[in-house]
Amino acid sequence: MSGIDAPIEPGLGSPTWGGFDHSRTRGRGAADIRRSFATAARLGWLMEANWTDPILFFIYSVAKPLASALILVVMLDVISGGAKPEFRAFVVIGSALWAFVMAGIAGLAWSVLEDRERYRMLKYVYVSPSDFLVVLLGRGVARVAVGAMGALITLAVGVVALGVPFDPGTVNWPLLVVVMAIGLTSIVAVGVFMAAVCIQSRQEAWSYPEAAAGALFLISGAVFPLAVLPAPLQVIGLLTPFTWWIEGVRQALFAGSLSSVGGDGSFFALVAGHATPTTLELLAALLATGTVATLASIVAFRASDRRAKDRGLLDQTTGS
Amino acid sequence: MSGTSESQPLAIDVRGIRRVYNVKPTPVVALQGVDLAVEPGEFFGLLGPNGAGKTTLIKILTTLLLPSAGTAHIFGFDVERQTKQIRRIMNMVAGGEQSGYGILTVREQLWMFSQFYGLPSKDGWRRVDELVEAVGLGEQKEQRVSTLSTGQRQKMNFARGLLNDPWIFFLDEPTLGLDVSAARSVRELVLAWKAAVPGRTVLLTTHYMAEADELCDRIAIVDHGRILALGTPDELKKRVQRESVFRLELDRLEGGTAALKRLPGVLSAVAAAAQDESRDRQTVEVNLTLEDDAVLGTVVGALAGIGSHILALRKSEPSLEDVFVELVGRGFDEEPTDGDTPEPPAPDLTPDPRDTAHEPGEREEEEALI
Amino acid sequence: MSSAFVYRPTASPQEAANWSRRQIIATDLRTIVGRAYPRVTGLFREKSWVFFEVLLPFLATSAFVFVYRAVQAPPEYIGFVVLGGAMTAFWLNVIWMMAQQLWWEKSQGNLELYFAAPMNIMSVLFGMAFGGFVMSSTRAVAVLVVASALYGVSFAVDQWFLLIGVFFLTLAALYGLGMVLASLFLMWGREAWHLTQFLVEPVYFVSGLNFPIARLGILGSVAIALLPLAVGLDAMRQLAFADAAYPLGTPSPEIEALILVAMTVVFLLLARWTLRVLERLARKEGRLSIRWQ
Numbered sequence: 001m002s003g004i005d006a007p008i009e010p011g012l013g014s015p016t017w018g019g020f021d022h023s024r025t026r027g028r029g030a031a032d033i034r035r036s037f038a039t040a041a042r043l044g045w046l047m048e049a050n051w052t053d054p055i056l057f058f059i060y061s062v063a064k065p066l067a068s069a070l071i072l073v074v075m076l077d078v079i080s081g082g083a084k085p086e087f088r089a090f091v092v093i094g095s096a097l098w099a100f101v102m103a104g105i106a107g108l109a110w111s112v113l114e115d116r117e118r119y120r121m122l123k124y125v126y127v128s129p130s131d132f133l134v135v136l137l138g139r140g141v142a143r144v145a146v147g148a149m150g151a152l153i154t155l156a157v158g159v160v161a162l163g164v165p166f167d168p169g170t171v172n173w174p175l176l177v178v179v180m181a182i183g184l185t186s187i188v189a190v191g192v193f194m195a196a197v198c199i200q201s202r203q204e205a206w207s208y209p210e211a212a213a214g215a216l217f218l219i220s221g222a223v224f225p226l227a228v229l230p231a232p233l234q235v236i237g238l239l240t241p242f243t244w245w246i247e248g249v250r251q252a253l254f255a256g257s258l259s260s261v262g263g264d265g266s267f268f269a270l271v272a273g274h275a276t277p278t279t280l281e282l283l284a285a286l287l288a289t290g291t292v293a294t295l296a297s298i299v300a301f302r303a304s305d306r307r308a309k310d311r312g313l314l315d316q317t318t319g320s
Numbered sequence: 321m322s323g324t325s326e327s328q329p330l331a332i333d334v335r336g337i338r339r340v341y342n343v344k345p346t347p348v349v350a351l352q353g354v355d356l357a358v359e360p361g362e363f364f365g366l367l368g369p370n371g372a373g374k375t376t377l378i379k380i381l382t383t384l385l386l387p388s389a390g391t392a393h394i395f396g397f398d399v400e401r402q403t404k405q406i407r408r409i410m411n412m413v414a415g416g417e418q419s420g421y422g423i424l425t426v427r428e429q430l431w432m433f434s435q436f437y438g439l440p441s442k443d444g445w446r447r448v449d450e451l452v453e454a455v456g457l458g459e460q461k462e463q464r465v466s467t468l469s470t471g472q473r474q475k476m477n478f479a480r481g482l483l484n485d486p487w488i489f490f491l492d493e494p495t496l497g498l499d500v501s502a503a504r505s506v507r508e509l510v511l512a513w514k515a516a517v518p519g520r521t522v523l524l525t526t527h528y529m530a531e532a533d534e535l536c537d538r539i540a541i542v543d544h545g546r547i548l549a550l551g552t553p554d555e556l557k558k559r560v561q562r563e564s565v566f567r568l569e570l571d572r573l574e575g576g577t578a579a580l581k582r583l584p585g586v587l588s589a590v591a592a593a594a595q596d597e598s599r600d601r602q603t604v605e606v607n608l609t610l611e612d613d614a615v616l617g618t619v620v621g622a623l624a625g626i627g628s629h630i631l632a633l634r635k636s637e638p639s640l641e642d643v644f645v646e647l648v649g650r651g652f653d654e655e656p657t658d659g660d661t662p663e664p665p666a667p668d669l670t671p672d673p674r675d676t677a678h679e680p681g682e683r684e685e686e687e688a689l690i
Numbered sequence: 691m692s693s694a695f696v697y698r699p700t701a702s703p704q705e706a707a708n709w710s711r712r713q714i715i716a717t718d719l720r721t722i723v724g725r726a727y728p729r730v731t732g733l734f735r736e737k738s739w740v741f742f743e744v745l746l747p748f749l750a751t752s753a754f755v756f757v758y759r760a761v762q763a764p765p766e767y768i769g770f771v772v773l774g775g776a777m778t779a780f781w782l783n784v785i786w787m788m789a790q791q792l793w794w795e796k797s798q799g800n801l802e803l804y805f806a807a808p809m810n811i812m813s814v815l816f817g818m819a820f821g822g823f824v825m826s827s828t829r830a831v832a833v834l835v836v837a838s839a840l841y842g843v844s845f846a847v848d849q850w851f852l853l854i855g856v857f858f859l860t861l862a863a864l865y866g867l868g869m870v871l872a873s874l875f876l877m878w879g880r881e882a883w884h885l886t887q888f889l890v891e892p893v894y895f896v897s898g899l900n901f902p903i904a905r906l907g908i909l910g911s912v913a914i915a916l917l918p919l920a921v922g923l924d925a926m927r928q929l930a931f932a933d934a935a936y937p938l939g940t941p942s943p944e945i946e947a948l949i950l951v952a953m954t955v956v957f958l959l960l961a962r963w964t965l966r967v968l969e970r971l972a973r974k975e976g977r978l979s980i981r982w983q
Contacts, residue, residue, distance in 0.1 A: 060885075064888070064890065067892040071894060071895045071899070075900050076761055078767070078901045079767070080761055084761065091757070117798075120418075201738055206786065210890075211742045211743065211746035212742070214749065214750025215745075224757045379976075382806050383806065384973060384979060395704065395707070408707045408808040409703045409707045419798060419800045423731065432725070432727055432728065436804070436807040436808075437717075437807060437808065437809075438713060441723075443697075453694065482695060484697070485695070485697035485699070487706055488703070
């Protein structure tokens with residue numbers, strides 16, 4: 001069959017095409033999201049990893065979390081002279097996990113600032129068919145991966161050289177998987193929130209994600225039990241998903257270690273009636289706080305997006 | 321100190337400048353041994369397509385880039401070793417500049433640069449206020465830089481370029497990305513400045529032929545790191561078409577073009593019938609090729625003598641792109657069609673035969689003027 | 691219009707190019723003020739920094755206070771952490787707002803304009819330092835005052851003059867180091883960004899930000915010899931908590947002050963030299979204007 005009776009092929013490949021192809025505006029739904037995410041993740045990794053040789057990249061990725069852990073180890077040794085190994089394990093685990101948090105929070109925010117200020121690509125990414133948030137998430141994943149590498153190596157150094165007790169046979173793998181899945185979602189959610197802030201801010205916003213992570217450091221039980229804090233701060237900490245995530249990873253990887261949430265005299269013990277949270281309580285609290293954080297972040301991002309469009313912030317360059 | 325004499329060094333004296341960028345996979349030779357001499361007070365243009373080497377040359381002259389070989393002097397100061405002196409007497413404005421601090425207002429941004437140029441603070445504010453009015457940014461002076469349109473930003477950049485009253489002003493594609501009106505404003509500003517401060521030198525790089533034609537006293541046509549031709553716009557166009565070509569529209573032409581062809585100085589006359597739509601009548605269009613413009617008077621008189629009335633008269637001139645095509649064999653926007661870049665014509669050191677009389681109708685051989 | 695275009699006409703370009711020493715110094719001083727202007731102005735035009743640069747860092751410092759409380763450390767250790775937290779403001783200012791600033795300026799397209807202008811690029815860096823000092827000081831004072839009040843830190847200062855002198859010497863040495871880093875980062879391009887990251891926590895560790903540096907042994911001694919933050923912080927701790935049982939093993943504050951003087955001189959001279967050398971190298975390789983290097 002040929003000529004006028006031939007079936008019309010859709011899209012640009014059609015020999016009879018001569019006008020607007022409406023099918024192009026429909027998109028492909030989940031397939032487009034997957035592709036956008038994968039492309040952005042690959043781009044993020046290339047940008048994150050190709051600036052130097054692998055050895056220097058490795059050192060750079062590990063130095064930060066390892067130095068953070070060593071600062072705390074020395075702080076403790078100064079006072080206790082190494083007499084409290086359980087405290088040392090506590091701070092090493094917490095600071096290693098905090099590398100994840102830092103990477104996640106900063107990753108998305110810095111992607112926004114990089115694309116807007118340095119590469120001037122933000123507006124082009126924004127007007128592409130890909131969902132802007134999906135692209136940001138993809139870009140942020142690369143930094144989370146780098147953070148994961150640093151965290152794992154710091155934990156390994158902690159086990160090998162700093163006296164962190166670890167028995168692979170006692171690891172609660174199902175708990176670890178669930179906690180990591182929910183926890184990472186929460187970390188990325190806070191990263192989305194920081195990205196929303198950075199869209200509104202000027203170039204100096206580069207330091208904002210780290211400042212935010214530093215503040216969360218105080219109330220997340222990363223390097224000291226929440227019981228040390230005044231009660232109001234403990235309540236804020238208990239409402240933070242990172243607190244439950246760190247606690248969950250501790251319980252999964254290092255069963256029986258010092259609890260960051262509970263303990264004698266803690267607000268949790270006062271409310272729950274027992275010193276340490278059960279697995280069910282932990283998961284419920286993580287899920288609840290993580291859900292709230294995720295929803296709040298999405299709302300904040302969409303609001304920031306609207307305000308940015310309203311004020312023409314997406315293609316501005318600031319700098320001072 | 322180099323130059324035409326001890327007391328009058330050349331504004332720009334470039335000798336054998338070569339610049340190679342060591343990039344992967346193969347190094348790029350951006351300038352292949354360029355010689356240039358610009359007199360003080362000249363408005364000099366570098367005209368060429370993208371990638372010709374214009375910006376590379378201007379960066380060398382503005383002390384931002386070192387040449388790989390050769391020498392360059394600005395008013396006798398060496399661009400390699402006497403950068404401080406050069407930076408005190410020059411300024412530069414590039415097209416598409418996005419520099420500046422978005423959080424500052426136009427006034428503040430310019431004042432900040434006035435401090436970099438050494439103006440006392442009060443002088444700086446006063447000069448900024450004068451210049452923003454002069455460039456037409458009076459209404460925007462308290463606006464943040466981040467809110468300016470492209471044209472306004474370029475005017476601000478232009479004002480910045482004039483803050484220190486430079487002896488030599490480098491303009492690197494200053495109208496790039498501007499609309500017609502904004503581009504015209506910038507060109508008018510340049511000319512107004514030049515008229516207000518005689519003796520100042522301008523080096524303009526552009527790929528807009530009309531801009532070079534309008535502004536420049538002399539132009540160098542550049543391609544692939546070499547100067548292909550150098551001269552005034554008229555001299556360059558005469559390389560392509562030395563005769564004067566006119567197109568006349570007449571109400572009638574008794575006896576055809578025979579009478580015109582017999583006139584001294586008329587090289588050819590070709591007539592064609594045409595329809596004047598506005599008057600609904602037949603007219604005659606005549607393409608005349610004359611030895612030079614002066615012959616036109618004779619033609620007009622002859623036409624009057626045979627009772628023809630001239631309804632329209634238009635001169636046809638080659639453009640600088642015609643010159644470029646003649647030199648290189650392709651247009652500004654075209655890439656070389658085969659793998660080898662066509663070699664520019666070899667340098668010709670013989671006197672220009674255009675100064676001598678020649679037989680009408682004969683075309684001269686094209687020559688390079690390096 | 692013509693009067694707007696004319697400014698102090700000179701007879702020739704040679705006359706215009708020939709500046710007196712007074713003119714050169716005046717231009718450099720004006721440049722410092724001019725470059726500080728956008729920094730200081732920016733503080734008042736976008737105020738989110740108050741939350742992110744003052745309140746949140748205070749909370750981060752508080753985290754380390756509570757670490758010591760968790761292990762029942764002596765009260766002077768709380769003071770060490772508070773003082774260290776205050777000084778982080780200046781270190782972060784040096785690495786974020788100075789060291790990689792020239793690389794930022796290149797990204798923005800300003801670097802070419804700076805190098806094409808007649809002032810000394812060190813003046814531009816001084817201006818950035820001064821402008822950033824305003825924000826950093828606010829942060830440092832906030833951390834110091836609020837944390838001291840909240841956590842009951844008591845200072846015992848015998849030598850105020852020396853303490854203030856050491857503080858300013860520490861800043862001078864820090865900013866000198868910042869200038870050296872700025873010139874290096876001018877060449878390193880994208881690596882500058884990552885190297886800035888690299889310099890935060892590791893420097894905190896070897897500088898003894900939260901603990902007496904004497905505990906690091908030889909590493910601490912090396913840090914005192916090389917890092918302004920390490921030696922300045924140690925000297926300020928000895929002076930600010932004169933009655934504390936401070937671990938021995940570090941030089942006296944007077945000697946550390948002299949070390950800071952030497953560091954300042956060395957870093958400023960080194961900065962002058964590296965900026966000159968690296969500017970020439972950048973001009974040779976065309977790095978002053980290639981944006982994405």
